[in-house]
Amino acid sequence: MIVSMTLELKDIPGQLVLALAPISELHGNIMSVVHQHEEKTPRGTIPVQVTFEIDQGVLDELIEKLEKSGVGVARVGEERLRSSVSVVLIGHIIHSDIGDTIDRIDKTGFAEVVDLSLSMPAIEKTSSAYLVINAEGENELKNALEILREVAIKKDLLMIEPIRLNSEAA
């Protein structure tokens, strides 16, 4: 499973290593570490966001290890939907059933519409929407986009996707 944790470190040298070592010891694969040294908590500790892949069975052991070594565990969450894409839709978005459009993504089980902003200047005029779709991985995201493309063609919506070369690893 992929886990995202917010840890709180004491503001003394050597704390980051102390926090990351137990993850490696339990064969976790660290994917990202965001260390915000200038943003202290009211408690005077330094928050660190760590995302890593780890076996679910050792999660409790990990939290115990961290707390024993003096690292505070402020938040633990599962990161299910790791990939994200933004798209813009233009057309008769409401009258072509926005609920259905979103459903088509949500009911895949591997992707969800997690953000939606709408702009409707006037009745009879085309409206515009900004959507964020999250998915379990890059392939699932591609599938979700393919579904949305088909829906957009059927509903006569213009779909604006992000540039592609930039997002694909070279």
Next chain:
Amino acid sequence: MKTVRLSLIGFGAVGQGVAQAILQKKEILKGQGIDLCVVGISDSKGSEINARGIDLKSALLRKKQKGTVAKSNDSAFDIIRNVEHEIVVEATPTNIKNGEPGLSNMSAAFNSGRHVVTSNKGPLALCFSQLKEAAEDNGVFFRYEATVGGAVPIFNLIHESLAGNRVIGIEGILNGTTNYILTRMEQERLPYELVLKEAQELGIAETDPTYDVEGIDSACKLVILANSVFGQAATYRDVEVTGITKITPEALELASKNNYVVKLICEAGNGTLTVAPRLVPKKHPLAVGGTLNVASILTDLAGRITISGKGAGSIETASSILSDILYIARNS
């Protein structure tokens, strides 16, 4: 001193720009050992021919005053076939339906054993591989830097500077008119129709804007790029094209709030050719505004290289043509 004789076929904005650039650079080029000598100019009404070299200053003045350079009824073909010279500069207007008159002009030039330098997209978007073969069969150069990206030296960059690299894909903005319209719509929150009118008044968009706003001009350039870089035999019909006419200021605003701009992006890679509005992160090198053109080339060795500059304009386009002329002058 190496004397290189040229003909200018087509004497509109681009042809006149070339004449001006040659005038302006004549002495400097002589210092480098190259004497450019224009022996024939033709426009839609007639021609001027002078084997010892045309006085470009008076040709430009006559064009300005009378609307034509014509001193005789000789046609473009007469010049291409019968006047002794090395390079034909083909700068007649783009025709996407059948490529004429550019296509016949270029074929005639190759068959007469003359090099061709062109800014004319039509023939290349329709018959790229035939033209390239004709040039090879006749052992002459065929250079077309000015057809894509105006002043931006994209073909030189890929074929010369990035030689040895494999190009994985290309993304870019190859049409200044649509870039201007989208930039203004976003900045001023104005609807498409109004900004189009403004662009027409400024001479950035044409009276019939279809070629630009429906993405046809972009698609033609993408075809030329793909054929030249990937050795494809694509034509305009192979491009999946979406224009910008449906884009609303509200969509641009929503994108902007989320740190994106919308640009009409040409995309070549994985064997597909697409022109469509795309979301570009505001800090991405492709997010250039105004009438600028830009291309991002993804290669296996050099990684990503991005090049940007003026995509249109008489003297800017002439810059690319002059560079092609000099390439031939130095390598022939």
